[in-house]
Amino acid sequence: MTQATPQDAPTVLLVDDEVALADSLALWLERRYDVRVAYSGRDALQEFDDDIDIVFLDRNLPGLSGESVLEELHRQADADDFAVVMLSATPDSELSDLPVDDALTKPVTKTQIFDAVARFVGDAPEVTVD
Template sequence: MTRPSDPTVLVVDDEPDLANLYTAFLSSSYTVRTATSASEALERVDEDLDVALLDRRMPGISGDELLAKIRERDCSIKVAMLTAVEPDVDIIDMPFDDYKVKPVDQHELTGLVEALLERIAYDSRGQTYFRLASKKAALEMADNDHGEEYQTLLDDLNAVRAEMDEQLDKIGAEAAFKDLPSVS
């Protein structure tokens, strides 16, 4: 799969001013859909959507529940949780692709969308690696990088990295991931 030539992004936040600000940040580079509730967001999810940015705390259906509903649709949408909720170990089993804590500026938001769009081209192992690495980074930023769940996350991340390294060695591309963070 390759990166889409005309990417479509869904911004979901129950604060209309914030949703509109994010839409303004992104609209010069992407087709942007905006929703101020999870039910409205579900109406805007279709096969043309490439990236969704979800707030976690919303009335009615939470961002966590919205994420689950999007994944139930078996969409290949890249999803980032864009939220004021500091991550805790509860994020480890959530099927998102990235996690950012608000506030974010235009540069950070555009960088997040760009990174998610680039991941569309990765195989499933690479996507799993980046999902796990994102969770690791989010937990470390929140100083929640301890405990059994975190160690299991590290073990999973190391296992995926080892699989990727083995595959790259087989095809002679070991330098392809030299700039990726090592897991310790």
């Protein structure tokens, strides 16, 4: 059985240097959404374009930090055109000062990820093709 995302499915960009985590999140989401994965801040900026509807962004990326990526994303596009959910390993009151739509503390659950996507871009139906 081959999986396919629905036509016009929202596009999710997952940005995390923890490859296993990013790949797991992608596996969860790819049946309902168009998913792109970046393992660094620089990769995230290369993957980002007008098609992105929501970005899950690790705060503590090596090299180009999640906060720096966030600033650049907002320079590249209107912040109203996409949502950003910051991922952080520790609960941090400073996250409330960042221009993000939500923040999740790692480890994240499948329910938290799907709830965030549904809250900001709507829920896409699950589609499979034989």
